[in-house]
Amino acid sequence: MSATELKEVRQTTLFKPLANQVAIVTGASRGIGAEIAKVLADKGATVVATYSSSEEKMQKVIHEITEKGGHAIALRANVSEAEDSKHLIEEVLKQFSKVDILINNAGITKDRSFRKMSKDEWDQVINVNLNGIFHTTSAIINHMIERKYGRIINISSIIGQAGGFGQTNYAASKAGILGFTKSLALETAKNGITVNAVCPGFIETEMVAAMPENVKENIVSKVPMQRLGTTSEIAEAVLYLIQASFVTGQEINVNGGLYM
Structure with missing residues (x-):
């Protein structure tokens, strides 16, 4: 390898640490998901950004990524449906x-005091957020186990910790994510998956x-x-966890000290 080629490799590693990696970001048409998709693409990943209904917003995110030289595609998927999720992974x-x-x-959120909350409002939030x-x-887990590599990052919430x-529906779903995260981390650590x-x-x-x-x-x-925090600060935490090889089963709080 020539000195010029070596320099290019070092620059790619430094500025594009996720080069040649494929990332799926669910719920990426706006907010935190959109920012995560943009940051991962900026760091070199090929991003598959999913949405369930906001196609116009999703395409805007994809356009922003590709305009900056990133690689991203949009796929529609309702993660609350098992078959939709299966087809998403198969397509990727x-x-x-x-x-x-x-x-x-x-x-999603469907906020209402518990005594007025309908079963449908409970089920919708649990089905999307936790199921x-x-x-x-x-x-995807068997694929990652076979490859002996994977990074799974679940977006929970301070509401799942403090209520x-x-x-109640949203808090239950986000608290459930934390238990899911810790248990799966224990099962997959030996397989190179965090x-x-x-x-x-x-x-x-x-x-x-x-x-x-x-209220604000x-x-x-x-x-x-x-x-308030920014979406980029959440994306920074996600980026850290992707690159951290000896961190698993953890919940990283990005809340300005509101819950410790």
Whole structure:
């Protein structure tokens, strides 16, 4: 290898640490998922970004990635459906022959006080947020075990740790993700697979932006760092966990000190 070629390899490793890796990011049409997809693509990964309904928003994210020289495609998948998740993984393996990274980010909220919560509102949140992670992960885990490599990162929430008024369904789903993460990490560590969770606090997303100003001010007043987090700060935590080879079964809190 010539000095020039060696320099190019070093630069690629330094600036594109995820080169030649294939990553799936579920729920990537907006917010945290969109930012994770952009960051992974910027670091060299080929990103498969999934969405369930917002095709226009998803295509905008893909356009932003490709405009900057990244590689990404969009695939529609409802992770609450086992067959959809199975077809998603089959299609990615058909196109790229492997999956190195799975980011389970897709999630919804159906907030209501428990005594007024319907079974349908409970089931919808559990099916997307918790069953969805089972569906996607179970569809890819044997492939990762055979390859002796994999990075699985599940996006949980501070609500899964501390609870939230009117969010029993959401809190249960996000707390379940933490138990899932730790148990799967124990089962797969010997196979070169790491399984971790990121627990965002209150982050500047479309949902938070829609809150009344006084509500946002009240939230910020309780955060020791006195501000909301950003989607890029969540993506940074995800990137760290992808590159960390001796970290598994952990929940990384990105919440400005609100929950310790």
